[in-house]
Amino acid sequence: MKVKIAMVLRYVILILGGIIMLMPFLWMLSTSLKTQPETVKIPPIWIPKQLQFSNYIDAFKAAPFAQYFLNSIFVTTVTTVGQLFTSILAAFAFSRLNFYGKNIIFVIFLGTMMVPVEMLIIPNFVTLSKLHLVNTYAALIVPWLASFFTVFTLRQNFQSVPDQLYYAAKIDGASDWHYLWHVLVPISKSTITAVTVLQVIGSWNSFMWPLIVTNSENLRTLPVGLQAFTGDAGTNYAQLMAASTFVILPMVILYLFLQKYIIAGISKTGLKG
Amino acid sequence: MEVTFKDVSLSYDGTREILHHLNFTIPEGTLVSILGPSGCGKSTTLMMISGLLAPTSGKIFFGDKDVTKQDALARKVGMVFQNYALYPHLTVLENIMFPLKMAKVKKPERKKRALELAKLVHVEDQINKKPGALSGGQQQRVAIARALAKEPSLLLLDEPLSNLDARLRIEMREEIRRIQQETGVTTIFVTHDQDEALHISDHIMVLNNGDMQQFSSAETLYDNPSNLFVAKFIGEPVINTLAIADFQGELDQHVPADILKQAVSVGIRPEALQDHDSGDDTIAAIETTVKEFEKYGREKNAQLDFHGKKLLTTEIENTLEKEQKLTLYLQKSGFYLFDQDGKRIFGGDQDVK
Ligand SMILES: Nc1ncnc2c1ncn2[C@@H]1O[C@H](COP(=O)(O)OP(=O)(O)OP(=O)(O)O)[C@@H](O)[C@H]1O
Numbered sequence: 001m002k003v004k005i006a007m008v009l010r011y012v013i014l015i016l017g018g019i020i021m022l023m024p025f026l027w028m029l030s031t032s033l034k035t036q037p038e039t040v041k042i043p044p045i046w047i048p049k050q051l052q053f054s055n056y057i058d059a060f061k062a063a064p065f066a067q068y069f070l071n072s073i074f075v076t077t078v079t080t081v082g083q084l085f086t087s088i089l090a091a092f093a094f095s096r097l098n099f100y101g102k103n104i105i106f107v108i109f110l111g112t113m114m115v116p117v118e119m120l121i122i123p124n125f126v127t128l129s130k131l132h133l134v135n136t137y138a139a140l141i142v143p144w145l146a147s148f149f150t151v152f153t154l155r156q157n158f159q160s161v162p163d164q165l166y167y168a169a170k171i172d173g174a175s176d177w178h179y180l181w182h183v184l185v186p187i188s189k190s191t192i193t194a195v196t197v198l199q200v201i202g203s204w205n206s207f208m209w210p211l212i213v214t215n216s217e218n219l220r221t222l223p224v225g226l227q228a229f230t231g232d233a234g235t236n237y238a239q240l241m242a243a244s245t246f247v248i249l250p251m252v253i254l255y256l257f258l259q260k261y262i263i264a265g266i267s268k269t270g271l272k273g
Numbered sequence: 274m275e276v277t278f279k280d281v282s283l284s285y286d287g288t289r290e291i292l293h294h295l296n297f298t299i300p301e302g303t304l305v306s307i308l309g310p311s312g313c314g315k316s317t318t319l320m321m322i323s324g325l326l327a328p329t330s331g332k333i334f335f336g337d338k339d340v341t342k343q344d345a346l347a348r349k350v351g352m353v354f355q356n357y358a359l360y361p362h363l364t365v366l367e368n369i370m371f372p373l374k375m376a377k378v379k380k381p382e383r384k385k386r387a388l389e390l391a392k393l394v395h396v397e398d399q400i401n402k403k404p405g406a407l408s409g410g411q412q413q414r415v416a417i418a419r420a421l422a423k424e425p426s427l428l429l430l431d432e433p434l435s436n437l438d439a440r441l442r443i444e445m446r447e448e449i450r451r452i453q454q455e456t457g458v459t460t461i462f463v464t465h466d467q468d469e470a471l472h473i474s475d476h477i478m479v480l481n482n483g484d485m486q487q488f489s490s491a492e493t494l495y496d497n498p499s500n501l502f503v504a505k506f507i508g509e510p511v512i513n514t515l516a517i518a519d520f521q522g523e524l525d526q527h528v529p530a531d532i533l534k535q536a537v538s539v540g541i542r543p544e545a546l547q548d549h550d551s552g553d554d555t556i557a558a559i560e561t562t563v564k565e566f567e568k569y570g571r572e573k574n575a576q577l578d579f580h581g582k583k584l585l586t587t588e589i590e591n592t593l594e595k596e597q598k599l600t601l602y603l604q605k606s607g608f609y610l611f612d613q614d615g616k617r618i619f620g621g622d623q624d625v626k
């Protein structure tokens with residue numbers, strides 16, 4: 001009986017937690033279908049009298065969202081692929097190769113993880129402007145081509161692979177390069193998927209950095225584009241929420257498909273690290 | 274491929290030497306076991322043969338060729354690791370094909386050779402499974418097939434049977450012997466199980482603390498152990514060891530006096546202690562007291578007390594009573610004396626090293 005109560009209690013808490021987490025999403029969906037007066041009505045209403053699907057069309061037309069979509073996809077893809085590539089190489093070096101100063105370099109890199117991202121914005125901006133890269137695609141991509149968090153996560157995973165597998169590959173005639181891409185990467189699939197998804201989401205949602213380093217319309221990414229609904233005359237909440245919905249939709253779909261890998265990948269490195 | 278070590282030493286960290294001045298030649302086409310207790314340097318020796326590890330000093334030859342400076346890629350040996358080290362993301366067939374792919378063998382040819390090997394090691398019905406779905410014995414056979422795939426002139430096996438249960442172990446070692454004889458590949462087999470080594474190999478190298486103790490046939494190891502360590506390490510049940518001081522004149526007249534003076538330890542195999550005199554083969558007789566007597570089936574074992582020391586014998590003809598006095602006859606074969614360095618100075622064939 002005691003066990004049963006504990007079970008029920010556990011589920012109640014989990015469900016409550018789930019609802020709280022979902023609340024902003026539901027509110028976003030609900031608002032995106034309201035008329036402008038309904039969005040500011042007090043007390044708030046959850047279900048609009050008439051569903052305003054036209055908000056979506058109006059929102060999409062309010063700014064060049066097709067261009068923003070392309071920009072976001074381009075920046076996210078290049079950033080993620082590039083970052084994975086550099087991180088896989090670095091993680092391999094840290095986990096398998098012996099070179100002078102390996103541990104010291106690793107500790108220094110580890111130290112950079114303690115520095116909050118916000119603190120890096122100004123130095124990075126200064127560097128980019130000295131290189132005359134401000135307001136280019138490079139500004140959106142280059143600073144994110146290396147991530148020590150990804151390196152660290154992958155290194156932990158690579159290190160858990162037994163040495164003998166590496167030796168076996170050597171005996172079988174595989175070079176380090178071949179071993180890395182044809183043995184180590186495939187067997188680290190779940191961790192790599194997890195860091196990829198995290199990176200894609202981070203890159204897709206990033207707001208502050210693109211806002212700072214770009215100012216021309218044709219370089220805008222989706223999150224920055226959402227500003228279109230805030231003007232001097234106030235904010236068009238209904239359209240803003242409609243736009244937000246189609247901006248985050250790809251990420252939600254991605255997450256739903258890959259959540260198995262993400263949870264496995266994260267919890268695995270969590271145990272090791 | 275004949276393998277020769279010339280004065281090879283190894284230290285991992287530059288301070289502690291793990292292997293000391295190894296000198297040996299493994300003849301072409303033979304199956305040699307490297308036998309020794311855990312941590313004695315067996316895997317290290319194998320890693321040096323494979324080229325995964327370079328010796329700190331000394332030279333390694335394959336045939337007449339000095340390969341000391343070559344790495345594993347260049348030496349082209351086949352190797353089976355202690356935990357098999359199969360590629361978990363590839364199927365059995367892909368695992369066997371992997372070395373061939375690295376050697377740039379064309380795909381149809383690759384597949385054909387891999388299928389032949391799968392047949393040789395009897396895993397042809399498992400080729401589409403991933404290693405995780407195989408039993409330990411099957412994984413081991415796949416690992417052997419993979420090691421044989423590029424037709425190495427040298428096959429190295431690092432305790433390949435240690436993860437298997439007793440029955441499978443016996444089956445597998447016969448299998449390895451069969452494959453070795455069918456392919457004629459020079460094979461080096463690492464184990465810490467003497468039974469395995471005795472059954473499978475043409476020659477056995479006994480290693481202890483990084484020193485080679487003896488390198489000879491199983492029979493020679495048993496009949497003519499070159500030192501006390503080998504005598505104690507080989508043989509089941511273990512040889513009885515006593516100090517020479519435990520004897521109170523029983524050996525005088527029977528062993529030359531100058532040898533007796535140098536002797537420090539005495540080794541007597543359990544079957545060399547008989548309760549009946551066999552005439553010429555008897556070296557000496559000793560008086561003992563029976564402490565335990567066990568009889569199962571045809572076997573009769575006795576624990577005896579000899580001047581306060583314990584002795585074990587397996588050569589009892591009569592039924593014994595506890596605490597009864599018993600005269601035991603020491604047999605020539607199986608009685609050894611060792612000097613203070615543990616070297617055999619009496620017993621066995623003194624010409625055999
Ligand atoms: N990578 C290494 N770095 C430093 N010392 C090592 C390394 N590998 C092995 N050793 C040491 O070398 C010695 C021999 O090790 P080795 O693995 O060759 O023993 P082994 O005979 O194969 O033992 P086992 O039967 O347990 O496998 C041991 O004392 C071990 O601690």
Ligand SMILES: [Mg+2]
Pocket residue numbers: 315316317355431432
């Ligand atoms: Mg070992």
